[in-house]
Amino acid sequence: MPDSFLDDLTAAQREAVTHVDGPLLVLAGPGSGKTRVITFRIVHLLRHGVRPWQILALTFTNKAAGEMKQRVDRLAPDNRVWISTFHSLGVRLLRHYADRLGLDRNFTIYDQADRVRMVKSAIESCGIDNVRFTPETIQTAISKAKNQLLLPARYAAKANDFFSQVVAQVYAAYEKKMRDANALDFDDLLLWPALALQNDAELRAELDARFRYVLVDEYQDTNQAQYEIAKGLSQDFPNLCVVGDPDQSIYKWRGADLRNILDFEKDFPNARVVTLTENFRSTKAILAAADGLIAHNVKRKAKTLVTANQAGKPVATLLFETGVDEAEQIAARIQAELAAGRRHYRDFAVLVRITALTRGLETAFLRQRVPFQIVRGLAFFERKENKDVLAYLRLLLNPRDDISFLRIVNEPARGIGKTSLDHLQRYAEPRQLSLHDAAVAVEKIPEIKGKAAAGLRNFIRLMHDLRSLLEHAPDEVIRAVLERSGYLEALAASDDREDEDRVGNVKELITAAHQFHQEDPNRTLADFLENITLASDVDSWDDKQNCVAVMTLHAAKGLEFPVVYLLACEQGILPHERSLNQDEELEEERRLAFVGMTRAKEELYLTHCRLREFRGQTNYQIPSMFLDELPASVAFEDLSASGSGGPKALDRWRSGLATASRGWYETGEFAARSAATKPRAAAATADAAVYREGMLVQHETYGVGRVTSVTGHGALRKVKIHFRQSGERTFLADKARLTVVAKE
DNA sequence: ATCCAGTACGTTTTT
DNA sequence: CGTACTGGAT
Numbered sequence: 001m002p003d004s005f006l007d008d009l010t011a012a013q014r015e016a017v018t019h020v021d022g023p024l025l026v027l028a029g030p031g032s033g034k035t036r037v038i039t040f041r042i043v044h045l046l047r048h049g050v051r052p053w054q055i056l057a058l059t060f061t062n063k064a065a066g067e068m069k070q071r072v073d074r075l076a077p078d079n080r081v082w083i084s085t086f087h088s089l090g091v092r093l094l095r096h097y098a099d100r101l102g103l104d105r106n107f108t109i110y111d112q113a114d115r116v117r118m119v120k121s122a123i124e125s126c127g128i129d130n131v132r133f134t135p136e137t138i139q140t141a142i143s144k145a146k147n148q149l150l151l152p153a154r155y156a157a158k159a160n161d162f163f164s165q166v167v168a169q170v171y172a173a174y175e176k177k178m179r180d181a182n183a184l185d186f187d188d189l190l191l192w193p194a195l196a197l198q199n200d201a202e203l204r205a206e207l208d209a210r211f212r213y214v215l216v217d218e219y220q221d222t223n224q225a226q227y228e229i230a231k232g233l234s235q236d237f238p239n240l241c242v243v244g245d246p247d248q249s250i251y252k253w254r255g256a257d258l259r260n261i262l263d264f265e266k267d268f269p270n271a272r273v274v275t276l277t278e279n280f281r282s283t284k285a286i287l288a289a290a291d292g293l294i295a296h297n298v299k300r301k302a303k304t305l306v307t308a309n310q311a312g313k314p315v316a317t318l319l320f321e322t323g324v325d326e327a328e329q330i331a332a333r334i335q336a337e338l339a340a341g342r343r344h345y346r347d348f349a350v351l352v353r354i355t356a357l358t359r360g361l362e363t364a365f366l367r368q369r370v371p372f373q374i375v376r377g378l379a380f381f382e383r384k385e386n387k388d389v390l391a392y393l394r395l396l397l398n399p400r401d402d403i404s405f406l407r408i409v410n411e412p413a414r415g416i417g418k419t420s421l422d423h424l425q426r427y428a429e430p431r432q433l434s435l436h437d438a439a440v441a442v443e444k445i446p447e448i449k450g451k452a453a454a455g456l457r458n459f460i461r462l463m464h465d466l467r468s469l470l471e472h473a474p475d476e477v478i479r480a481v482l483e484r485s486g487y488l489e490a491l492a493a494s495d496d497r498e499d500e501d502r503v504g505n506v507k508e509l510i511t512a513a514h515q516f517h518q519e520d521p522n523r524t525l526a527d528f529l530e531n532i533t534l535a536s537d538v539d540s541w542d543d544k545q546n547c548v549a550v551m552t553l554h555a556a557k558g559l560e561f562p563v564v565y566l567l568a569c570e571q572g573i574l575p576h577e578r579s580l581n582q583d584e585e586l587e588e589e590r591r592l593a594f595v596g597m598t599r600a601k602e603e604l605y606l607t608h609c610r611l612r613e614f615r616g617q618t619n620y621q622i623p624s625m626f627l628d629e630l631p632a633s634v635a636f637e638d639l640s641a642s643g644s645g646g647p648k649a650l651d652r653w654r655s656g657l658a659t660a661s662r663g664w665y666e667t668g669e670f671a672a673r674s675a676a677t678k679p680r681a682a683a684a685t686a687d688a689a690v691y692r693e694g695m696l697v698q699h700e701t702y703g704v705g706r707v708t709s710v711t712g713h714g715a716l717r718k719v720k721i722h723f724r725q726s727g728e729r730t731f732l733a734d735k736a737r738l739t740v741v742a743k744e
Numbered sequence: 745a746t747c748c749a750g751t752a753c754g755t756t757t758t759t
Numbered sequence: 760c761g762t763a764c765t766g767g768a769t
Contacts, residue, residue, distance in 0.1 A: 417745040554757045616760040
């Protein structure tokens with residue numbers, strides 16, 4: 001069969017694609033056709049007699065895996081190549097080899113929030129009170145340990161400062177609780193397979209032989225556990241192909257270890273190395289700017305990026321007066337491009353360092369009617385009502401899941417309060433019982449009686465009844481949960497307007513489950529839950545919609561857009577303040593900026609502003625040090641004078657500042673309370689008293705909405721308003737620009 | 745047991 | 760500026 005599909009490749013790409021046996025390292029700069037190389041190489045292997053099930057391709061996000069699958073399918077239909085994320089592979093292996101590893105096959109996967117609760121509970125059971133470390137801090141330390149394959153015993157042995165000793169103690173208790181709850185966290189999904197490959201020679205050999213050709217995408221972001229997995233699967237059949245770019249490593253904070261890619265040639269001495277430097281994505285201008293920036297990283301193998309593309313428009317930095325101007329003017333510029341017929345909405349991406357910055361964009365885009373999609377955490381599944389329903393499902397599948405038990409045992413209210421739950425826990429703990437099993441034996445707990453005991457009995461009966469439905473389609477199980485638990489009824493009976501939305505959301509959850517089942521009827525309820533927990537934010541990104549993309553720099557990795565705005569290039573934001581004191585962290589921030597810049601194909605704008613309101617404070621911003629590092633070819637535009645607030649806003653702020661705070665400049669305290677809030681408060685109090693629940697009001701951005709609640713007094717009086725489009729919003733009564741439409 | 749209001753707290757990036 | 764928890768009132 002002629003390999004005509006190779007014709008369009010460059011010499012370097014072809015070298016990587018046609019490499020069959022032995023280790024291969026592909027160093028691929030941005031836009032150098034990395035994904036293409038991986039997919040083509042898979043197809044090439046298939047055409048040269050490698051059996052599909054002998055190939056394993058690993059990615060970091062489901063979206064990347066899905067896209068790769070699609071592209072391989074197009075060239076080689078009906079293949080059965082295993083393409084998945086590291087975490088999905090981990091789950092599959094752990095469920096398959098559960099017995100051998102001493103795990104219960106029905107384990108629940110705990111997400112970030114669950115883990116923190118678990119750490120909290122572990123801290124309590126260690127009897128550590130008055131800890132000055134937050135559960136989150138300790139959780140991060142545990143996660144880091146797991147990424148380095150350190151189990152509690154080995155971690156404790158190495159703990160030689162107070163913090164690590166506290167962590168060691170909590171870590172051990174946490175692990176015990178996780179086993180008792182039959183739960184695994186995200187890190188376990190990599191840690192357990194990695195340890196199994198290290199310790200079980202037979203298992204390792206079996207898997208190594210099964211997966212003879214292993215490909216790893218974004219190798220620069222692998223942590224030690226992932227490294228051990230890739231290595232373990234490539235000993236007897238060392239056909240490991242890794243693809244990555246050290247300059248795009250942006251997950252150090254999650255345990256990624258750059259040494260994995262830098263030392264690949266040491267680990268596999270006979271490895272072939274192919275470097276892809278030709279960029280097919282960006283203009284010369286964009287590439288030169290990005291290249292100029294990344295050259296400032298010291299710990300780096302230098303590599304020059306080249307492109308045969310056009311010179312293109314100059315890259316520009318744009319200065320605005322305030323963050324509001326920044327958002328408004330970007331929206332206006334996008335609308336102008338559309339009006340001129342030069343672009344579609346989907347041509348634009350606005351990238352931010354921190355999710356909090358998407359808020360201002362949302363307001364501006366809504367106001368100027370720019371369609372947009374914000375790629376951020378799966379807000380839908382994180383809503384209370386959906387989490388509640390999911391907790392029911394998790395408890396049905398895994399009765400030992402105490403976190404889920406606590407979440408729903410009194411949801412809807414069954415008369416089971418804190419006191420009763422304390423008794424239940426005090427009964428369960430010494431007997432090594434799960435809360436669920438303790439509740440089964442509620443008769444034996446004399447402290448729990450009356451309404452609480454009846455409530456627990458009802459709850460246990462409910463779970464028992466529901467469990468008989470587990471074999472049904474996921475959406476049917478959810479419907480049964482909602483109806484038999486009285487959850488839906490309680491929502492319907494409530495006169496809280498928020499609960500109306502909740503009904504809608506929960507119904508949407510049923511739809512999601514239904515679709516999931518339709519796509520592949522073999523998939524079970526457990527698969528549905530797993531899918532939700534392992535989903536990432538980028539997965540929800542729909543590139544077919546004609547919308548402006550708003551997302552974090554991390555989420556943007558691997559994507560490309562004709563026009564990119566990189567927002568808030570200011571000290572403290574990009575680079576982030578937590579990185580300012582450490583060189584290594586600072587280099588990662590620079591790589592993050594590099595990733596953002598290289599997403600652009602034709603136009604790139606780096607924006608910053610003088611004043612930014614952030615967490616309720618207005619700060620003077622210092623331009624990002626990265627802006628100074630850009631080559632001289634980058635243009636500088638000061639758009640601050642033409643902004644809606646203009647320099648007047650600055651003056652207003654300054655004059656207010658004179659009374660609010662003194663000597664801010666001298667002390668280096670750039671943070672100062674917004675001057676606007678105080679003087680205005682007194683004048684507007686009279687108006688603020690006007691709002692009443694049930695009123696219809698008009699807001700200049702969100703349109704007409706209904707007042708759902710009014711709380712607080714004077715300047716702190718708040719109105720909660722429900723808008724059809726944007727949901728619930730809260731405003732300070734005397735600050736919000738509202739007009740009353742109807743009093744009832 | 746439940747509800748609400750007031751307060752303390754912490755705010756990067758995510759499988 | 761939010762959210763999450765606590766402590767008081769019902």
